Amino acid sequence: MIKNLQIWLTAFAVVSLYFYGLDHFIMSMQGLPLNMDLTPAQ
């Protein structure tokens, strides 16, 4: 049970991190940087 919970939490953590990085990367690539909280830096 605990192992399953760990698996699911890890999966969500990894994927969330990926999409967070993706948002920063794609917007920066277009010259539209973001702050850490994803608000526009410009």
Added chain:
Amino acid sequence: MKARRYSSWLMWLVLLVIAVLSFFWSGTLTTANTFNSGFFGAVAASTEIPADMSTAENTELTLTPAPKPTRADYPDVGVSSRSIVWVVAQLHLFFGALVLAVPLFVLVIELLGVYTKDSRYDDMAHEFMKISITAYSITALFGGTLALALFLLYPDLMAYLMRVFGAQMMVYAILFFLESIVLYIYYYGWNAMRYGNAKWVHLSLGLLLNAVGATLMVTANSWATFMMAPSGVNEVGAVIGDIWEVMKGPLWNPINLHRFIANIAFGGAVVGAYAAYKCLAARTAEARAHYDWMGYTSNFIAILAFLPLPFAGYWLMAEIYAYSQQMGITAMGGILAWLFIIQAVLIGTILLAGNYYLWSGMSRTEGSKRYQRFIKYIAVVLVICFLIWVTPHTLILTSGEIAALGGSNHPLLGALGIMPAKNIAVNLMLIFTFMSFQIYRRSDKVATVSWETAGNALMVAIYIVAIVNIIFVGVYYGYFTNTVYKVGSSVIQVVSTLTVIISGVVLDAFLYRKAKTLPSHWGQVSNRAQYALFALPIAFTWLMALMGYVRSSVRTHWHVYTVMKDTSPDNFIPTIGYAGNMMTIVTVLFVLFVLFIFWIANLSGTKQVPPYATHKAPAAERVESTA
């Protein structure tokens, strides 16, 4: 020996293609006007340069501006010239899309047959080609008619285009002959080159056929994109660049990609309708199973190709805006904007029909019971997103209605009429359609890998976080930040959707490696599912007619945008009602021709029983072949 003989022929064909392409791209013949003096001297007589003239004089003579025809220069044939060209061009494009697309996935299916050693793939690929081969003749007929109509009805425009593109059009003709030769060898040589080395020769021919077909398509695309966004010419239309500069305008590659993907989706949908027709008409369980499988494969091709299509369309529109904001606004901000609502209805129809077919198809296997509970949720999301997509921003209202509403935008639904809401809706529809695919593909399998829980957790996390991300960036950047961030955030949505699709395909490939397979019963599907396969090509055809009209209309009163004015009686954007009628006419005509093709394809597999062989049965009884 036989394989060697075929290889020799193949080598010659390859050499011929290389020679043609070399000629096409060669630096020595790249000046459009040089082409003209060689091949189209009569048309481009004004461009010929006497040998003793100085360079400056040559340049002056060579720079011939685009013609400025008056209304009297357009022949009057009693009916609208534009309508004639509209119908013929659209039918040519429909059939052209079909015959270029079918060999693409036929080659993949044939290759699959070689690797799996399952002859059913080979039979199916051969049958797909049977449809394509009949359609090819009709494509050529409409192509010839279109050329005649254009030269007859728009002589000045065609003379100008011949001057600009010159011998490139001759290359097109040569490629067309090459396409015909390879196509006929590929189709009629199917059974002669079915096994061993000969099969690889056959596959190589398929590859060559597709290479020539793709080159034909991008060549013809350059004519359309030159008319929309001319390059390689100056402000008065005089050719100042080589043929490569003329071809590689800003819209060429976006159109190339968009048409390439759309053709595959369209081709898949049309052959799917053929399979549905055969499935419904099947007299034996074996035939029904075969055509059910064929229909499933066609739908798979159509929807899978359709998933990335909105992104290619998005790129095309972005490039149109980048080239000319005025042109972009004409397309999406003016009268034509309403056509994008119709587009949403048609795409919604395609996605709902494609999903419905998959859900119905899940009845083929008992393993699908594990996933059937998800269908109702997918359906709810698809319908909600569809309704958001078809919500217009500005309504066409009377003054009384505006007063009652408190403005031209609905206070609540108005927010759903702009792009951020529609981008969210489109991306979610694509993700949930992929989900239907994924659960369908998983229905007849049981994973045996030790990391199944982790794999499923990862897939579920990707779905949920991607959906949250798409909604978040759509709402936050779309409604609460400036326009630049709003537009930029749509790329995040596209990549999020693609992440779901790509990771789903890759993850399932590993997760279901050596999986236990549950029995599937092909043919065990409702007839309603087959009708969904009929809906797909009709919606696709109408959609192509609609968007083709939009693409062409953005030139407004120009034959060649900003370079050559259209002064014919038809130099205006027709009303939506008129355009709708034209689109419907071409769609109905195409469907009628497709039915003719299906009938011909069916007829070729039908044998009449000799009268002396049957004593009791009617003399005209026919034996239907299921192959």
